[in-house]
Amino acid sequence: MADVWSQTTTGMANSSRTFSDMRNVILSAHKNTGAQDKVGFYDNWAENYEQDVALLDYRAPLLAAECVSSFFRGDREKAAVLDVACGTGLVSAHLKKMGFRHFVGIDGSLKMLELAKKTGLYQQLMQCLLGQDEIPVESGTYDIVIIVGALSIGHVPLTVIRELWDATKPGGYVCMTTRGNTDNREYKAELEQMIRAFEEEQKWSRVTVVESEEWEKAVSEQDSGYIPGAIYLYQKGLNAV
Numbered sequence: 481m482a483d484v485w486s487q488t489t490t491g492m493a494n495s496s497r498t499f500s501d502m503r504n505v506i507l508s509a510h511k512n513t514g515a516q517d518k519v520g521f522y523d524n525w526a527e528n529y530e531q532d533v534a535l536l537d538y539r540a541p542l543l544a545a546e547c548v549s550s551f552f553r554g555d556r557e558k559a560a561v562l563d564v565a566c567g568t569g570l571v572s573a574h575l576k577k578m579g580f581r582h583f584v585g586i587d588g589s590l591k592m593l594e595l596a597k598k599t600g601l602y603q604q605l606m607q608c609l610l611g612q613d614e615i616p617v618e619s620g621t622y623d624i625v626i627i628v629g630a631l632s633i634g635h636v637p638l639t640v641i642r643e644l645w646d647a648t649k650p651g652g653y654v655c656m657t658t659r660g661n662t663d664n665r666e667y668k669a670e671l672e673q674m675i676r677a678f679e680e681e682q683k684w685s686r687v688t689v690v691e692s693e694e695w696e697k698a699v700s701e702q703d704s705g706y707i708p709g710a711i712y713l714y715q716k717g718l719n720a721v
Contacts, residue, residue, distance in 0.1 A: 538695075
């Protein structure tokens with residue numbers, strides 16, 4: 481991990497970064513490491529993060545925001561949005577353009593949170609190591625809880641799904657995404673199994689599931705072109721417990 485950190489640190493705010501530079505960092509981000517190592521990695525990546533995901537043609541933040549926007553029927557200006565694993569604020573930036581105004585962001589990386597603060601999007605930002613710390617919000621508080629990018633192998637354990645559900649108001653929406661590439665297929669299958677289990681327990685109901693064939697550019701030798709991804713939008717039951 482130290483070698484990767486030096487790559488990201490020496491490349492900070494480097495306008496000449498290439499696809500190859502980005503590819504090496506993305507592959508390292510997907511590795512299964514401990515929570516503290518992962519936080520250190522993202523702290524060092526923060527300054528180059530948006531430039532690198534632009535090189536990656538990372539479409540998940542926009543696709544997820546469009547999905548939420550298409551189905552949300554409440555008052556957007558009053559809706560409370562919890563942006564989990566918010567990073568630098570890409571998802572909330574898209575949602576703001578779609579009429580949403582009230583955002584709370586959570587991320588494990590203080591450096592990412594510092595950049596998110598500079599956007600002026602968030603009313604509150606909190607550090608939380610997902611899967612290690614409980615999400616620090618009251619139950620049933622948010623109209624929308626959205627997590628983009630973090631639900632994948634080597635990042636966030638599936639136990640966090642219950643916390644996302646718990647933070648959502650009865651009748652509110654939970655939006656989750658994951659990658660569909662080769663090394664994430666087992667995680668994706670387990671995620672879908674847990675989502676179905678919650679549905680069977682009537683904790684939420686399916687609004688839509690969107691499969692995209694062009695999620696982001698492939699970086700692994702096992703994949704080529706673009707890799708697929710999926711968005712899961714569910715509505716919490718009014719009487720769910």
